[in-house]
Amino acid sequence: MGIIYVMIVVSLVVALGFLGAFIWSVKNGQYDDDYTPSVRMLFDDEKPKQNKSDN
Numbered sequence: 001m002g003i004i005y006v007m008i009v010v011s012l013v014v015a016l017g018f019l020g021a022f023i024w025s026v027k028n029g030q031y032d033d034d035y036t037p038s039v040r041m042l043f044d045d046e047k048p049k050q051n052k053s054d055n
Contacts, residue, residue: 025031
């Protein structure tokens with residue numbers, strides 16, 4: 001019966017750890033732009049400039 005109390009405490013510590021990590025990442029701007037990365041591969045890259053000596 002005592003192991004149940006230990007498991008509850010451990011699970012609460014782990015859950016609070018994940019909640020703290022999530023709040024920290026939101027405050028540091030990890031989720032500011034969630035649209036651009038998903039469509040970035042659709043944008044054309046700029047063509048590299050060729051030197052006249054490369055021809």
